[in-house]
Amino acid sequence: MVSPKNTGTLVAPEGAKHARILGVGGYRPERVVTNEEVCEFIDSSDQWIRERSGIITRRIANEQETVTFMAEAAARNAIENSGLELAQIDALLVATVTHPFQTPAAAPLIATNLGLNGIPAFDISAACAGYCYGISLANDMVRSGSARNVLVIGVEKLSDFTDKHDRGTAFIFADGAGAAIVGPSDTPGIGPTVWGSDGEQWATIQQRESWLDVRRSWTQESAQERTWPSIGMAGQSVFRWAVWGMAPVAQKALEAAGITADDLDAFIPHQANMRIIDAMIKQLKLPADIPVARDIAEQGNTSAASIPLATERMLREGEAPHGGLALQIGFGAGLAYAAQVVVLP
Numbered sequence: 001m002v003s004p005k006n007t008g009t010l011v012a013p014e015g016a017k018h019a020r021i022l023g024v025g026g027y028r029p030e031r032v033v034t035n036e037e038v039c040e041f042i043d044s045s046d047q048w049i050r051e052r053s054g055i056i057t058r059r060i061a062n063e064q065e066t067v068t069f070m071a072e073a074a075a076r077n078a079i080e081n082s083g084l085e086l087a088q089i090d091a092l093l094v095a096t097v098t099h100p101f102q103t104p105a106a107a108p109l110i111a112t113n114l115g116l117n118g119i120p121a122f123d124i125s126a127a128c129a130g131y132c133y134g135i136s137l138a139n140d141m142v143r144s145g146s147a148r149n150v151l152v153i154g155v156e157k158l159s160d161f162t163d164k165h166d167r168g169t170a171f172i173f174a175d176g177a178g179a180a181i182v183g184p185s186d187t188p189g190i191g192p193t194v195w196g197s198d199g200e201q202w203a204t205i206q207q208r209e210s211w212l213d214v215r216r217s218w219t220q221e222s223a224q225e226r227t228w229p230s231i232g233m234a235g236q237s238v239f240r241w242a243v244w245g246m247a248p249v250a251q252k253a254l255e256a257a258g259i260t261a262d263d264l265d266a267f268i269p270h271q272a273n274m275r276i277i278d279a280m281i282k283q284l285k286l287p288a289d290i291p292v293a294r295d296i297a298e299q300g301n302t303s304a305a306s307i308p309l310a311t312e313r314m315l316r317e318g319e320a321p322h323g324g325l326a327l328q329i330g331f332g333a334g335l336a337y338a339a340q341v342v343v344l345p
């Protein structure tokens with residue numbers, strides 16, 4: 001029999017009582033791509049794309065606008081808007097599924113590029129839910145004492161993993177980066193997160209081939225059989241899941257925060273598809289005067305970047321008030337989802 005040497009004398013970390021978002025920022029690639037340009041590669045039309053997705057244009061990154069480049073730009077913008085000094089950031093979470101390296105994560109490199117070499121930094125792979133997962137983790141880190149100010153970045157270069165000949169995805173996916181700083185607060189600034197995942201629908205939005213399949217294909221004789229692992233999507237299944245499954249999650253997040261839809265100053269859902277946004281508004285019975293993020297029309301679906309980009313825009317354009325309450329919900333591949341009410345910076 002062995003007995004422990006020491007029991008019950010550890011120092012436990014102590015954090016802030018509450019946390020809130022101190023600032024948000026964004027980076028939009030320079031190049032604007034129209035529906036006509038997308039239709040050069042798929043049998044579709046500007047009218048069909050507008051009607052079925054609400055997308056009019058999207059931003060597509062050039063070669064220099066990499067995941068790490070866009071993330072750094074969005075982060076600098078968020079830090080500036082937060083009023084903090086760079087050196088006050090002591091942890092970095094990067095939500096992305098398009099950093100083109102299996103390992104290492106994008107986060108340590110982004111931290112170093114920002115001049116924050118040494119801080120804890122890691123990636124979150126939760127696709128379109130990644131930013132809301134990150135906000136939840138950052139909230140817990142600040143309140144538990146494992147960090148004081150956490151930089152959360154949502155960044156995607158989906159154009160690298162989209163098949164421009166695929167009618168089901170080519171017009172939807174786009175590129176960009178958004179960021180938020182989460183830090184201590186005297187009052188609650190981030191409500192309880194309602195989150196989850198459904199692995200039974202794992203294949204609904206999926207990288208088409210595993211890296212092992214890709215390696216196998218590259219040993220084929222014929223160049224035609226070589227594959228590139230673009231992201232495929234069962235559009236109708238995702239649509240149904242989002243419309244019927246996500247409004248109840250958003251409703252639960254409101255209830256968990258102790259507010260009703262009438263108390264909201266903004267609704268900022270993942271910018272997946274304008275029809276999904278409209279269906280959620282209806283199901284949530286959202287009062288007509290509450291501003292709703294519709295950044296997708298000009299930005300396309302940027303997965304983990306969509307919510308912080310839309311938030312940054314609503315604040316910058318005066319559509320949502322600083323200090324107001326916003327309901328945000330991210331959902332996508334996994335399938336994974338997360339929703340929470342936040343006080344806008």
Ligand SMILES: CC(C)(COP(=O)(O)OP(=O)(O)OC[C@H]1O[C@@H](n2cnc3c(N)ncnc32)[C@H](O)[C@@H]1OP(=O)(O)O)[C@@H](O)C(=O)NCCC(=O)NCCS
Binds near residue numbers: 053
């Ligand atoms: C992708 C999406 C817009 C497709 O719309 P849809 O109405 O479900 O389209 P369907 O696949 O049922 O196809 C309907 C018709 O449009 C056609 N179609 C499909 N893609 C098309 C395109 N890009 N352009 C023109 N026609 C298209 C189909 O061939 C079909 O024609 P048919 O009726 O003659 O057979 C829709 O499913 C969607 O938005 N899904 C959710 C996607 C999403 O938001 N993903 C992000 C989650 S993070």
